[in-house]
Amino acid sequence: xxxxxxxxxxxxxxxxxxxxxxxxxxxxxxxxxxxxxxxxxxxxxxxxxxxxxxxxxxxxxxxxxxxxxxxxxxxxxxxxxxxxxxxxxxxxxxxxxxxxxxxxxxxxxxxxxxxxxxxxxxxxxxxxxxxxxxxxxxxxxxxxxxxxxxxxxxxxxxxxxxxxxxxxxxxxxxxxxxxxxxxxxxxxxxxxxxxxxxxxxxxxxxxxxxxxxxxxxxxxxxxxxxxxxxxxxxxx
Numbered sequence: 001x002x003x004x005x006x007x008x009x010x011x012x013x014x015x016x017x018x019x020x021x022x023x024x025x026x027x028x029x030x031x032x033x034x035x036x037x038x039x040x041x042x043x044x045x046x047x048x049x050x051x052x053x054x055x056x057x058x059x060x061x062x063x064x065x066x067x068x069x070x071x072x073x074x075x076x077x078x079x080x081x082x083x084x085x086x087x088x089x090x091x092x093x094x095x096x097x098x099x100x101x102x103x104x105x106x107x108x109x110x111x112x113x114x115x116x117x118x119x120x121x122x123x124x125x126x127x128x129x130x131x132x133x134x135x136x137x138x139x140x141x142x143x144x145x146x147x148x149x150x151x152x153x154x155x156x157x158x159x160x161x162x163x164x165x166x167x168x169x170x171x172x173x174x175x176x177x178x179x180x181x182x183x184x185x186x187x188x189x190x191x192x193x194x195x196x197x198x199x200x201x202x203x204x205x206x207x208x209x210x211x212x213x214x215x216x217x218x219x220x221x222x223x224x225x226x227x228x229x230x231x232x233x234x235x236x
Contacts, residue, residue, distance in 0.1 A: 005131040008108035066234035093202030101137035156190040
């Protein structure tokens with residue numbers, strides 16, 4: 001893991017999400033938001049607006065990940081927990097959180113979304129490799145959980161994804177000395193498990209819609225520990 005890897009880095013992002021191009025993305029997002037609030041499927045709305053504004057696939061993906069209907073945004077925000085973590089058990093969408101941290105540490109494209117989360121544009125596609133940012137990401141997560149004074153932590157990792165066994169071992173090794181209990185479970189589908197929980201740590205929109213309560217940890221870590229990180233603000 002000594003070789004430097006920039007997780008999620010795409011050179012064209014600098015051009016596609018700056019200046020006039022970013023303004024074009026925001027205009028398209030406004031149109032898409034209006035359409036999905038009126039019941040149009042986001043896939044159809046993003047295709048329509050994306051074609052109208054001649055957006056690239058990356059620009060369209062950014063809008064889709066950032067934009068949600070008003071009803072979903074309100075539902076997620078009503079379930080968000082911002083305090084009272086002491087002694088509680090939290091449930092973490094492991095790959096979702098760790099990959100987001102790796103991408104932030106790589107200074108690759110991150111987006112602040114309408115529901116207040118921060119998301120990336122990476123696609124997992126069943127493969128994952130530990131990189132030079134992995135240990136730093138796990139340690140940042142561990143430090144934040146320590147500050148929250150949680151009592152117990154469960155990381156859920158998708159077992160069909162490659163190298164999750166190695167990632168499990170690394171999490172246990174790096175967090176061996178923390179004050180809270182650490183558990184790492186390999187499961188067939190982490191989403192299905194997390195959808196039934198409270199005190200969930202994830203930025204996955206489907207999980208946030210279904211879970212009992214959630215913590216916006218990725219955004220908090222970025223804001224507190226990586227204050228110089230520049231992200232694309234598509235939150236409004």
